[in-house]
Amino acid sequence: xxxxxxxxxxxEPIRFLELLGLDEEDLAGYSIxxxxxxxxxxxxxxxxDAYYFSYDDLMKWIFTKKWPDKDKATAxxxxxxxxxxxxxxxxxxxxxxxxxxGAYDVLDEYTENDGKILYRYNEIPEYASLKARAVVYYKRDxxxxxxxxxxxxxxxxxxxxxxxxxxxxIAQSPVSALSFSGYENVRLTHRQLVAAVNNEEWRAAxxxxxxxxxxxxxxxxxxxxxxxxxxxxxxxxxxxxxxxYWIGYNVLDSPMRDE
Numbered sequence: 001x002x003x004x005x006x007x008x009x010x011x012e013p014i015r016f017l018e019l020l021g022l023d024e025e026d027l028a029g030y031s032i033x034x035x036x037x038x039x040x041x042x043x044x045x046x047x048x049d050a051y052y053f054s055y056d057d058l059m060k061w062i063f064t065k066k067w068p069d070k071d072k073a074t075a076x077x078x079x080x081x082x083x084x085x086x087x088x089x090x091x092x093x094x095x096x097x098x099x100x101x102g103a104y105d106v107l108d109e110y111t112e113n114d115g116k117i118l119y120r121y122n123e124i125p126e127y128a129s130l131k132a133r134a135v136v137y138y139k140r141d142x143x144x145x146x147x148x149x150x151x152x153x154x155x156x157x158x159x160x161x162x163x164x165x166x167x168x169x170i171a172q173s174p175v176s177a178l179s180f181s182g183y184e185n186v187r188l189t190h191r192q193l194v195a196a197v198n199n200e201e202w203r204a205a206x207x208x209x210x211x212x213x214x215x216x217x218x219x220x221x222x223x224x225x226x227x228x229x230x231x232x233x234x235x236x237x238x239x240x241x242x243x244x245y246w247i248g249y250n251v252l253d254s255p256m257r258d259e
Contacts (some may be wrong), residue, residue, distance in 0.1 A: 013166035016136045027158045031079045032149045035062045036095060037087045047086035052189040060118060068115040077106050078150045100134040103127040138165040197243050207239040
């Protein structure tokens with residue numbers, strides 16, 4: 001919201017839950033789950049990356065109620081609806097940036113052979129347009145390590161989330177919610193590459209460079225070193241070459257690293 005008084009523009013934070021159309025009464029039917037990253041968690045050490053190269057496994061992980069090595073459920077959802085977020089910057093031990101990955105109806109639960117207990121769920125379609133595009137700011141209380149916030153039984157908690165969970169940006173596409181951290185750090189799965197070559201911000205960055213890059217097939221370990229050089233500019237450079245991979249490849253889990 002923008003307010004102009006005496007020629008001075010004052011921009012107030014956009015409250016994300018209000019943007020979703022949820023008020024305090026609505027939130028009484030919801031939980032919020034903030035899924036953090038940990039360098040020691042292997043494939044779950046970088047959740048935004050996992051969102052692309054292992055989406056189905058990630059969704060099972062963020063809908064896990066109890067892990068086999070735990071004595072009790074540590075991520076129990078007590079409500080019939082949940083808003084799911086993943087930590088955007090995995091290197092931050094005190095995260096404040098979260099990527100919204102959807103709103104869901106929580107159905108029932110089931111147990112896998114290893115003893116893991118998970119929730120079945122259905123996505124709520126009216127919020128799908130913001131999925132993996134909305135980046136929000138929320139700072140947990142110091143020392144709090146919980147994952148699931150039950151909003152049904154705590155008015156103060158509902159008010160806190162309404163007031164302090166604010167929108168940082170709505171990205172043009174899911175991949176642009178991830179910050180462009182420099183050419184030497186570009187690492188894209190095939191799904192991310194498809195989004196990148198169709199995103200204005202990433203197209204501009206990829207279209208302004210010629211490069212040597214490494215392509216890897218995760219399933220076979222096969223590597224390919226390619227180059228994209230052209231005196232004709234971006235239309236024949238790295239952007240053009242990576243568009244060919246978008247069009248021609250059926251392998252969905254190949255990461256691309258710009259070297």
